[in-house]
Amino acid sequence: MPADDWWKNGIVYQVYPRSFQDSDGDGIGDLPGICRRLDYLVDLGVDAVWISPIYPSPMADFGYDISDYCAIDPRFGSLADFDVLMEQAKARGLKLILDFVPNHSSDQHPWFIESRRSRADPKRDWYLWRDPAPDGSPPNNWLSNFGGPAWTLDVPTGQYYCHSFLPQQPDLNWRNPQVRAAMYDAMRFWLRRGVDGFRIDVLYHLIKDDQFRDNPANPHFVAGGDAAHRLLPLYTTDRPEVQEIAREMRRVADAFSDAASSRVLIGELYLPLARLMAYYGSDGQGLLQGVQLPFNFQLIGADWQAAALDRIVRAYEAALPPGAAPNWVIGNHDKPRIASRVGALHARLAAMLLLSLRGTPTLYYGDELGMTDALIPPEEVQDPFEKNVPGKGLGRDPQRTPMQWCGDERHAGFTQGTPWLRLGDEWATCNVEVERNAPSSMLNLYRRLIALRRREPALHEGRYEALEAGESVLAYARVAGERRLLVALNFSDSAVVLPPGLVADGARVLVSTHDAMPDAAQPPRTLRPGEGVVIA
Template identity: 60%
Template sequence: MVSQTQPWWQAATIYQIYPRSFADSDGDGIGDLNGIADRLDYLVDLGIDAIWISPIYPSPMADFGYDVADYTGIDPRFGTLADFDALLAKAHAAGIRILLDFVPNHSSDRHPWFVESRSSRDNPKRDWYIWRDPAPDGGPPNNWISDFGGPAWTFDPATGQYYSRAFLPEQPDLNWRNPEVQAAMLAAMRFWFERGVDGFRIDVQWHMVKHADFPDNPPNPHFREGMGDMHRVLQLHSTDQPEVHAIGTAMRDQADEFGAVLVGEIYLPIPKLMIYYGTTEAPGVHLPFNFQLIEAKWDAAELAARIIEYEAALPEGGWPNWVLGNHDRPRIATRVGRRQARVAAMLLLTLRGTPTLYQGDELGLTDAQVPPDKVQDPRELREPGLGLGRDPVRTPLPWDAKGGFTTGDPWLPIDPAHLPLNVAAQAEDPVSMLTFYRRLLALRRATPELATGPIDDVRAEGDVLTYRRGPYRIALNLSDAPAVIAIEAGQVILSTHPAADPTRLRPAEGLILKVD
């Protein structure tokens, strides 16, 4: 368990809830806050310490909540502020903390701020968003490309200017160079902190500030068709600007006042990622999300190299974190297969640092098959056929053999292949993926060396990845062939398989050994 000198989040395991798809309490087919409250016992039994809830603010749902129309409210689809307060109280009573998703780069185009901003060039809130004159040919001001494809600019005929939007036209970018915007957004964070929220995951943090002169981005020399339109250029000037770090410090100061944690979504190479930790004098977010396990090949040598590089790059006092998946990326069981997904779970929950689980991974769910006429994701609808759609990882959780998510029609269909993997069945199965996750999380909670201890002797032996956590040796076979363990003998504490042998690994087997 965490010591008195360590922040709570260092020993914690975070569980991401995509609220539309977790549990529906009222039969409208959309998950809600009361549904989460009704299923808190499941989360307690699983053994997690905190939940991160994807956006629940009022929203037109052009991007399913990542287009926020009010930063201090609850969308009626999810419930009310009173429902949120009740969930928060119930979660805290159960020993579970709550993180919200903060979306600072952009708002909805229906947010009152943007309605005012686009009403005229002279409106006091005009500079709350990023407006630019057309290029000499009347086109967009520069060559920046939206992450959802096409120009990162939308023309507003009424005022004759373009506004910046890194994602959908319905998601105009806020101007974080404006001190009034900074003050308003920090006040929104404080609203939730004062309500008792334990932290935030900060959406696309590295996008928040744009180059002040708006130069063209350079072409991507490695672009190839099928990568997605956004990759035609390198986002050199539209993301990761140095001014973003002072904003991170302002957010950190507020979070520390409340003993809360900030997790930043930042898809950048390790050297740049580390800058988001900040410095002793100007700290940044506590946990810049580390996506190494999502991006790596399932290869022992590569994983060992990435772990070593990441650990070596951490600044003094920087705490590591790891994640296998989220609401935007393919599921781990799809990427490595269901057998290796158990090995991946052992990897995630035995590395040094704070792990984040994505709902459904503890059931071994793979990417769902979504019929073309049921597709909801705007990214898939804008760039169909490229495999960029996110619906396959956002379908509702199967709670029982009939689904159990809702009494109505779910907003996305449950894949029939997911039904046999339902919670009720796995909870009673001693060798299920869910049972395995519960055992792993219980072991992590009960073992200080696995929760917050050091990591060393990270190495690859053929297809086997091994490392030490104090007196424990973790050995993971990333292949479908058996392997002799060329390490010290020890007592088997936990295996991905029944009846483990401490001297050899079966195909796709992971072991936790106590070696001294």
């Protein structure tokens, strides 16, 4: 098998470790808990497990504020536990991808503690320090993504430091070669332990304007919206120099690739399509030197209609540089769950869409069950985003609730203690144990779709062909050699007859979102309301 096939043709499953499985009763998921559930992931059929941050952290932002890049937070276990997880994952044929958070550290990281000691400290230039404006205010108008200015005054030294997120998350200075070297060494530490790649947090944030110019006003900002969006982040994100960093990270990862398996870099990039494509690092001659998978989040914020989705897929396919591998995502730890965004019926359509489009799909834990966003009472809110900007509905706790394993154990089998975050209300019926035994469940739909994707080259490596099927149906073909599969998704609330000629004589439904066992004798020419089918 070519070295890249595992990430080009496989399926990535995101685990939010705090919420996946607790093994010691403290209410927080951990590495031994993930290890305990590896067989579930194998049974589901995924190829790689991406684990959100597990490094030592004060947990101001639940692990995205790192105090040591080369260790494991005791809440999650130890390096020995990590090595066991790695060994057990490899034994089952699963790849392991870690989150890498290079834009900022914790303010408790030794580097920042040294940096703030004095203006003359050797680590001072490892972070972004600036003198106040003449009136003592912040150096410029840059905003934090979590509310308020992106600058905090350090009174003892009389300067401000920059933080794109919380004040407890000071931004590293990626213009400093020593910072780059230290972060690349951290990557090598985990690559030597056997990890198969990294998902790189907010990659597009890494370089800020060297002149520290004010960001311009956002002409599309609506009063009452998230104040972090009132400025265009022209000088704080997607600076040209980030491309050089992406190429350097790729060289670090490539040094650990071999003929059997390449290491993959996945970039978190909330950018317009044209800018997203730049992170593949194309040299114009077919050589791609950037991250292999710039995350494609378009389905998360899409208008959930056939015509809109059709435009998104066609435009994305057309924009890809030669040789670039596409990828698709419908959920993650920062955005509302797909079942809450589009409803239970259309979440089944989303599953078929995700797993039948060309490119690497990423699943968010629990979406395969149809988990929805939980209602978190104000007094139980954990997310600093919601605490900093209350009342805006920006909190991410609702989509981070514990995985629902069964309906007959305390806390759905997640923990024997008190869970760090309450479970969703539907846990007694929406869980692995119940759905595994229900042929028409969301879990079994995912299992059927994944199994079909694995055995059909047309789905995991075939080309994509857009088709016309009317305004309420999204239709496309996946083709490999002589094998041609038709995918048709009905986004309307009415039955739809597929156009003549779209379905070949003698065709049959391989998978339907509505039926556990499609009727092989029924001609697949009419789609029921909200039904999706894969037809051969």
